[in-house]
Amino acid sequence: MKKFIDENFLLNNKTAEVLYHQYAKDMPIIDYHCHLPPDQIAEDRNFENLTQVWLYGDHYKWRAMRANGIPEEYITGNKSDWEKFEKWAETVPYTLRNPLYHWTHLELQRYFDVYDILSPATARKIYDECTAKLQTPEYSVRNLLRKMKVVVVATTDDPIDNLAYHQQIKAEGIDLKILPAFRPDKAMHADDLPALVSYICKLEEVAAMPVTDFNSYLAALKSRHDYFAVNGCLVSDHGLEQMYAENYTDEEVEQIFLKIMAAQPLSASEILQFKSAMLYHFAVWDHEKGWVQQYHLGALRNNNSRLLQSLGPDTGWDSIGDFQQGPMLSKFFNRLDSSDQLTKTILYNLNPADNELMATMIGNYNDGSIAGKMQYGSSWWFLDQKDGMIRQMNALSNMGLLSKFVGMLTDSRSFLSFPRHEYFRRLLCNLLGEDVENGELPEDIEWLGKVVKDICFNNAKEYFKF
Structure with missing residues (x-):
């Protein structure tokens, strides 16, 4: 296989x-x-969790979630970050053949060394593992750029x-x-x-x-x-x-x-x-x-x-x-x-x-x-x-x-x-x-x-x- x-x-x-x-x-x-927001680079921000770095402001993902019948409260609304991520994990299996399916798993692999397929069954494990890493100095926004060998960014x-x-x-x-x-x-x-x-x-x-x-x-x-x-x-x-x-x-x-x-x-x-x-x-x-x-x-x-x-x-x-x-x-x-x-x-x-x-x-x-x-x-x-x-x-x-x-x-x-x-x-x-x-x-x-x-x-x- x-x-x-x-x-x-x-x-x-x-x-x-x-x-x-x-x-x-x-x-x-x-x-x-x-x-990319220059203020976050200036502050060398650490994101609190995977939802904040991955779903906030990403209308590519939002459109897919809406197409999957996810209510807006889980997309741009007032649901918790975990609840929003849970709905994204529910959507991902249905994005097959959409570039989001490839990008999602490439990003999990390249940034977090996570090789699991994102789904409702793996959502909690992936969320917790990635969130824990995001709170370390190695995962500040500048280090995320360095991890990908980025040398120049034009905002x-x-x-x-x-x-x-x-x-x-x-x-x-x-x-x-x-x-x-x-x-x-x-x-x-x-x-x-x-x-x-x-x-x-x-x-x-x-x-x-x-x-x-x-x-x-x-x-x-x-x-x-x-x-x-x-x-x-x-x-x-x-x-x-x-x-x-x-x-x-x-x-x-x-x-x-x-x-x-x-x-x-x-x-x-x-x-x-x-x-x-x-x-x-x-x-x-x-x-x-x-x-x-x-x-x-x-x-x-x-x-x-x-x-x-x-x-x-x-x-x-x-x-x-x-x-x-x-x-x-x-x-x-x-x-x-x-x-x-x-x-x-x-x-x-x-x-x-x-x-x-x-x-x-x-x-x-x-x-x-x-x-x-x-x-x-x-x-x-x-x-x-x-x-x-x-x-x-x-x-x-x-x-x-x-x-x-x-x-x-x-x-x-x-x-x-x-x-x-x-x-x-x-x-x-x-x-x-x-x-x-x-x-x-x-x-x-x-x-x-x-x-x-x-x-x-x-x-x-x-x-x-x-």
Whole structure:
């Protein structure tokens, strides 16, 4: 009987085994996009129990529990941490063929040396054993990162954040690089005028300058962009339904901004013009500083208005959207490229129908100045699973250079998510191994091993300059 998640998990040929164990397995991790809370890293927090580190804030698990008929009180409600974990353990056996089944057991093995299959029968033993370990110094959040050989983490931070926790971490001089990333989505969210006006007021206070018109708004945001750079930021990130590249004039955007400040309703076209102007200026600033800009495209968010109202955003009510991506991507990048102001860029799609679109779009703007300047990013969110990762790598291989890919990231809020890098690395090695054993690639293990190491770590190190 084949062991579940043995040393050759997902490695279905001998070449894959060699590539993974000799080249990929021990490479360090650069996690260049995640949502880990910097305050917990600054405090070097120890979690009280397995539920807190594993289930709090994890809408992947929440969606699975709801699909399994688990009442909300056991998910985001007021039930005890043990009762919530018990319901997760009840759900896990039913997640077979969902990536959660693999991730759950990889995380138990890699962090806690627990090889039991999680179920109602094993729940108490696993909970108690892992909780006891989590309360020891060896399981503080920094040591959880070290356990997975993580050397760089880029968090996701709003422009008005004071970055105090990043400053605290840097002042300690620890062996982990924890860097901020500039995420200005709220600064351009003209769909919700009250929220945007409130945001502008907070920006005025943080930037210590008045905002009276569009130019002063840009100046205040630029001051925050500069502040992030001083504090080690090298990347920006944008979570968008689609790229915005509508035509606009400076005069039109100025009038739109004055309407925003007066809380006057905007037309659909005015909203698009405002977003387009904001995205353009952010991109120009990124180019000036040599940052990497990232665009996560295609999420249809907040679909369940009833439960959104009671639980808020990022609680599991988002899905894949079917937005048209190509024309605006081309228009946006072409404007920047025409004035030689297009910085290093990573595109992520949520709809798998856009895989080949993204893989070919990046080729339009690779200009030979930097290897892999334009990147087709790793499979994201709902695509962050076996089939999604393989399809993304196949699209990139067929239409670009997989060898120049900057590899995997967690995009996670959990300190236990780093085995996703291992998952990706095993699939990468298996993909290349299959080609060798099918006679589609030469059996040059030294060269293939170098490519594997590059994708796992070296390409990202060179690309981001962390």
